[in-house]
Amino acid sequence: MKEDLMDIICCPLDKHDLDLEVDERDDGEILSGTLVCTECGESYPIEDGIPNLLPPDMRDEAPA
């Protein structure tokens, strides 16, 4: 993900802002890291350059 994506994403649960913690960066692209809600503290992983902003109860759910 690009860092300016931060302007439009939010916590899927309470819609508050997210803090970005970068683990790995390549040029402008954030490859891995964590997004943490500034309100509820829930954390969301960034893996393979893709932020996973599914609510925690849907994260490991089988499809359908």
Place this chain on the structure above:
Amino acid sequence: MTRPDLADRRGVETVYGAAEDSILLADAAVDDVSPEERVLDVGTGSGYVAARVAETGAEVVGTDVNPHACLKARDEGVEVVRGNLADPFRDGAFDVVLFNPPYLPTPPEKEWDDWMEHALSGGDDGRRVIDPFLDTVGRVLAPDGEVLLLISTLTGVEEVRDRAGSNGFDATVVTEDSHPYETLLVVRLTRRDD
């Protein structure tokens, strides 16, 4: 009414590739979207629609619940977020929201528990995913924003119009494409003035 079972439409794929419906939505979106506009493609799947719209100079983000779709769309060059509908996006963030949803009515006994099923089946009435989308999409739309939603006559056009209406939207048909068992339509939703 007969049409191919979902099972017959499925190979071993985990991501729905671009088909007639994707092309119809992409064509309508390319006509509607202006450069610089911010666009969300919900259920981006292969990323086909998002990539087509990005060519116009719009700033496009794709989202999908399916992790395989997210990877595929990313490989198409689409900026992608894994999420449910428009849940992880800020209020008023988008000028245009696009959605080619799972819209085929599917009785529970015919449902398969896999990602392709999830991309195609709209549940018993075809509106299992469309209804919650219509109930929540207004939050992420800019004040003059619009939604382009692909549906089929099998989905129930009046039911979709009513649900959109109860969420404060006017619905107009932008384009349609007739097939043997259904007509595909792109519906534009704009906020009703009141």
